[in-house]
Amino acid sequence: MTDYIGIIGLGNAGSAVASALAKKTRVIGFDVNPDCKNAAEANGIRWANNYQEIVEHADKIILSLPKPEVSVAITKTLAELSKKPKLVIETSTVTPQTAKTCFEICENSGIAYVDAAIAGGVASMASGSITFFLGGTNEHKDQARPILNLIASNIYDLGLVGAGMGTKVVNNGIMHALMVVLIEAFTMSNKLGVPSQTMIEILNRDEGILRPLVHRVQERMQEGNYEGGMSVTNARKDSVLALETAQELGVPLFATLAAHTPYEIADAKEMGDLDYASLALLWEEWSKVKFTLEN
Numbered sequence: 001m002t003d004y005i006g007i008i009g010l011g012n013a014g015s016a017v018a019s020a021l022a023k024k025t026r027v028i029g030f031d032v033n034p035d036c037k038n039a040a041e042a043n044g045i046r047w048a049n050n051y052q053e054i055v056e057h058a059d060k061i062i063l064s065l066p067k068p069e070v071s072v073a074i075t076k077t078l079a080e081l082s083k084k085p086k087l088v089i090e091t092s093t094v095t096p097q098t099a100k101t102c103f104e105i106c107e108n109s110g111i112a113y114v115d116a117a118i119a120g121g122v123a124s125m126a127s128g129s130i131t132f133f134l135g136g137t138n139e140h141k142d143q144a145r146p147i148l149n150l151i152a153s154n155i156y157d158l159g160l161v162g163a164g165m166g167t168k169v170v171n172n173g174i175m176h177a178l179m180v181v182l183i184e185a186f187t188m189s190n191k192l193g194v195p196s197q198t199m200i201e202i203l204n205r206d207e208g209i210l211r212p213l214v215h216r217v218q219e220r221m222q223e224g225n226y227e228g229g230m231s232v233t234n235a236r237k238d239s240v241l242a243l244e245t246a247q248e249l250g251v252p253l254f255a256t257l258a259a260h261t262p263y264e265i266a267d268a269k270e271m272g273d274l275d276y277a278s279l280a281l282l283w284e285e286w287s288k289v290k291f292t293l294e295n
């Protein structure tokens with residue numbers, strides 16, 4: 001009987017996903033760590049003793065694994081079993097290339113494959129309100145959606161295999177870099193005697209931390225409109241002042257210091273009168289991308 005959904009990898013994320021699914025359907029799980037068994041069974045998850053056993057009961061397998069190389073190794077294992085799954089849903093955080101490699105392994109063995117990266121923390125996983133970043137062929141995504149819909153609050157269909165994982169990697173990279181910028185900024189404001197809560201309220205305004213995203217990325221970069229606005233020259237001046245203030249306060253800067261360099265490059269390229277969102281033009285040149293929306 002293959003009327004279960006299988007989950008391989010029952011760590012923090014995998015067990016949360018499995019527990020949420022177990023409230024909606026029958027779930028069987030496996031992990032190389034036998035210590036996961038008691039917790040899994042307590043959450044209504046049937047325990048499998050090996051990969052073959054989980055596939056005997058579930059022809060649709062979710063992966064929630066710790067490292068990209070583990071995802072590749074287990075995908076190879078599943079593809080070599082005498083009884084193979086029909087669908088593999090990769091929810092582990094891996095690189096886009098890893099997802100493509102696993103897709104090729106599955107495709108060569110007649111197994112459907114999607115990458116369904118999870119956005120959010122363990123709490124949203126356990127509550128069954130997960131946002132998925134989905135990549136794959138249309139046929140394979142159609143096979144995965146009935147399963148994902150059981151525990152999804154939102155599914156972003158992002159295109160071909162690797163797009164889901166790539167989007168998560170980019171999203172996480174933004175969050176992690178922004179965290180460093182914020183720590184640097186709050187260290188400076190603390191040194192200036194400004195309470196952290198006051199800075200939170202200042203940055204949480206419409207004119208605060210969201211403005212670069214909404215006004216400059218969405219409204220200027222996508223429209224290719226760099227006339228008027230806050231000039232590169234003035235933004236560079238403010239960036240210099242921030243660096244000087246940090247030096248005066250004895251606050252080491254890493255992310256903020258690195259972020260200053262493109263302003264110097266733009267100024268040297270005589271872009272000073274353009275809105276500072278025009279720094280995007282540097283990346284269009286360097287990376288051969290185009291940010292403007294096509295009509």
